[in-house]
Amino acid sequence: MQIDSVVGTPNGEVNLSNDLSNEEIARYSRHLIMPEVALDGQKKLKSAKVLTIGAGGLGAPLAMYLAAAGVGTIGIVDFDVVDESNLQRQIIHGTKDVGRKKMESARDTIKDINPNVEVIEFEEALSSENALDIFKDFDIIVDGTDNFPTRYLVNDACVLLGKPNVYGSIFRFEGQASVFWAEHGPCYRCLYPEPPPPGLVPSCAEGGVLGILPGAIGVVQATETVKLILGAGDSLVGRLMLYDALGMSFREMKLRKDPDCPVCGENPTVTELIDYEEFCGIPQAAAAEKENGVPEITVSELKSKMENGSNTYVLDVREPHEYEVANIGVPLIPLGELPDRMSELNQNDEIAVHCKTGGRSAKAVKLLQDAGFANVYNVKGGITAWSEEIDARVPKY
Amino acid sequence: MSGKSVKVLLFGAAADLAGEREIEVNVGDDSSLDELWEAAIREYPRLSPMHGTLAFGINGEYAERNAKVSPGDEVAFLPPVSGG
Numbered sequence: 001m002q003i004d005s006v007v008g009t010p011n012g013e014v015n016l017s018n019d020l021s022n023e024e025i026a027r028y029s030r031h032l033i034m035p036e037v038a039l040d041g042q043k044k045l046k047s048a049k050v051l052t053i054g055a056g057g058l059g060a061p062l063a064m065y066l067a068a069a070g071v072g073t074i075g076i077v078d079f080d081v082v083d084e085s086n087l088q089r090q091i092i093h094g095t096k097d098v099g100r101k102k103m104e105s106a107r108d109t110i111k112d113i114n115p116n117v118e119v120i121e122f123e124e125a126l127s128s129e130n131a132l133d134i135f136k137d138f139d140i141i142v143d144g145t146d147n148f149p150t151r152y153l154v155n156d157a158c159v160l161l162g163k164p165n166v167y168g169s170i171f172r173f174e175g176q177a178s179v180f181w182a183e184h185g186p187c188y189r190c191l192y193p194e195p196p197p198p199g200l201v202p203s204c205a206e207g208g209v210l211g212i213l214p215g216a217i218g219v220v221q222a223t224e225t226v227k228l229i230l231g232a233g234d235s236l237v238g239r240l241m242l243y244d245a246l247g248m249s250f251r252e253m254k255l256r257k258d259p260d261c262p263v264c265g266e267n268p269t270v271t272e273l274i275d276y277e278e279f280c281g282i283p284q285a286a287a288a289e290k291e292n293g294v295p296e297i298t299v300s301e302l303k304s305k306m307e308n309g310s311n312t313y314v315l316d317v318r319e320p321h322e323y324e325v326a327n328i329g330v331p332l333i334p335l336g337e338l339p340d341r342m343s344e345l346n347q348n349d350e351i352a353v354h355c356k357t358g359g360r361s362a363k364a365v366k367l368l369q370d371a372g373f374a375n376v377y378n379v380k381g382g383i384t385a386w387s388e389e390i391d392a393r394v395p396k397y
Numbered sequence: 398m399s400g401k402s403v404k405v406l407l408f409g410a411a412a413d414l415a416g417e418r419e420i421e422v423n424v425g426d427d428s429s430l431d432e433l434w435e436a437a438i439r440e441y442p443r444l445s446p447m448h449g450t451l452a453f454g455i456n457g458e459y460a461e462r463n464a465k466v467s468p469g470d471e472v473a474f475l476p477p478v479s480g481g
Contacts, residue, residue: 058481146481169478171409176478191459192477196450201410204480214481240459242408242475247418251406253473254458 001238003184005231006139006164007047018043018072024116028070041230042070046116048229051075051138053126053154055106057204057214058144058168058221060092065222067110067117071229074110075120075138078102085397089211126150128273131157140225142166144218146203148195149276155180155188156273159264164237166224168217171202173210173245175217178236178255179224182264185238190258198285199359206359213245294365297352297377299385305352313349317364318356318383326395328354328386335360338367347373354379354386356397401425401468403433411451411474415441422472430455430462433472444474451476 020028020042031037031045048071052059055078063074080102082093090102097105107119122134126145135141135157143154143165151169158165164181167188180187220241227233242251263270277283297305305312314330316323323332333341335355345351351373355361358381365378379385387394402421412418422437430453438445453460454473466472 054481056481144481146479148477148479151479168481170480171478172413174409174478191452192450194449196477197446200446200450201476201479202413207410207413207480209480240475244408252457253454253475256459 001184001235002233003181003228003231003235003237005044006228007044018046020046024070027114027116031070036232037230041232044229044231045070045226046072048140049073049075049138050140050142050225050229051077051135052142052144053077053150054144054146055090055092055102056080056086056144056146057089057170057209058218059142060090060106061215061218062142062144062222062225063106063110064092064113065219066225067114069222069226070114071117071225073118073120073138075122075134076103076106077122077124077126077134078106079123079125089209089214091215126153128153128275131273132161135161135163138163140164140166140228142168142221142225144168144221146205148201149280149282151188152195152279153273153276156263156270158182159187160272164228166221166228168214168221170204170209170213170217172207173213175213175220175243175245177217177220177224177241177243178239179228181237182257184235186255186257187261187264189263190261191240191255193258193262195280198281210245213243216243216245289362292366294362294369295377296380298380299390302352302379303390311350313345313351314379315345315351315353315364316355316383317353317361322356322397325397326383326387328383328391328394330354335364338364342368342371345373348375350375350377352377352379355382357382357384403466403468403470403472405433405437405472405474408473408475409478410476411444411447414443414447416443417441424466424468426467428466430460430464430466430472433466434462437474447474447476 028042031042050071052063055076082097082100082102082105084098092109093105103121103123110117110119141158141163159182162183164179166179168177224236238255240253240255259266316330316332317335319334353361353364362378365376368376387396402423405420405422407415407418422433424433452475455470
């Protein structure tokens with residue numbers, strides 16, 4: 001869909017006070033010689049204000065390319081700290097930045113790429129209380145978040161303010177991208193009216209992600225952002241792009257605007273921001289987990305049991321490829337195989353089950369209890385807690 | 398596979414649950430997406446909890462659950478993805 005530039009006056013003129021310096025003209029030379037960008041387009045880029053939600057996998061390449069392209073103002077919302085496990089894909093941060101605030105590290109990289117860019121920092125969690133206020137001064141919002149509540153929040157805030165939401169998301173070897181803009185097409189809720197129940201769709205932290213993947217998708221988001229600023233080409237409005245890195249294929253699905261959409265439909269029922277954690281069932285799931293909780297043992301309790309010669313049988317229910325990365329020398333039965341391999345365990349033993357952080361082992365404890373094992377415990381925090389609190393020689397992954 | 402089969406492309410968590418990225422599902426001539434879904438989960442029961450969560454596409458276009466599918470169509474099961 002062709003859409004006019006999001007910046008400039010209604011008749012398409014760009015504020016002439018935004019003249020380019022000689023340094024900028026030299027810097028943007030490869031843009032200026034293309035008629036699709038040229039001086040007018042470069043001035044539009046300089047006038048544009050783009051907000052990226054998150055300086056993580058998607059936000060990193062996005063912010064770097066937008067800075068290099070000459071987008072004048074880049075806002076970033078992020079309150080996280082750079083962790084070693086980020087470096088495999090979040091290329092805006094380097095090894096020296098581990099432990100620093102992502103905001104500071106991202107700002108330094110952007111300024112290094114292009115000192116002409118103004119960086120506006122929002123070092124806070126995006127919430128229903130602050131979202132409209134943060135979004136209102138920006139032309140385009142780019143969604144690079146890593147969780148469903150924030151994705152619905154970004155969508156609804158964009159619909160309420162009439163702003164385009166340049167969407168991207170990633171999982172293992174696959175990515176999706178689109179431009180949700182209710183004034184011209186569908187919004188995220190037209191595609192996914194209901195969030196998935198917590199735990200059904202794994203996050204990158206749970207399911208993993210190819211480090212290069214957010215590069216591919218973040219760059220698609222950056223491209224769509226620049227096209228919206230220039231008013232050039234066919235935008236992804238009304239289309240969902242699907243990328244499969246393993247098959248190396250791009251597909252697309254035509255979307256349709258849902259006339260009954262609760263936020264952008266004909267008779268909207270969501271007319272202000274709501275509680276998105278509640279909407280996504282997060283507090284409900286936590287309460288249910290507490291209610292149906294399985295008996296737990298901490299890593300330090302487990303360690304003293306093992307040292308005191310207790311006969312506690314410790315079982316690892318992760319996958320073999322994880323066991324290869326880190327293990328504490330106990331038997332392995334992957335969760336998926338447990339129902340068929342229970343005969344390998346003794347019903348009368350005291351059994352402590354661990355996984356990476358405690359989720360899968362809780363399911364294993366439940367399975368064993370249901371099968372008649374009476375004395376089974378979930379190791380709280382899993383091998384990650386063991387590595388952090390008991391034995392740092394066990395690598396944390 | 399018989400000539401009455403529909404190719405179904407699985408994405409993300411749906412592909413992981415089924416253990417396949419592409420499956421063939423047999424349907425009658427005048428079936429709906431919902432009927433195709435029922436046939437698919439008979440073969441791949443682990444997909445079952447995904448039902449309320451998926452978006453469906455037919456031949457590259459978003460489709461409602463009551464939409465008709467015919468042999469030869471290409472259907473997509475698209476779970477939402479949150480990672481960033």
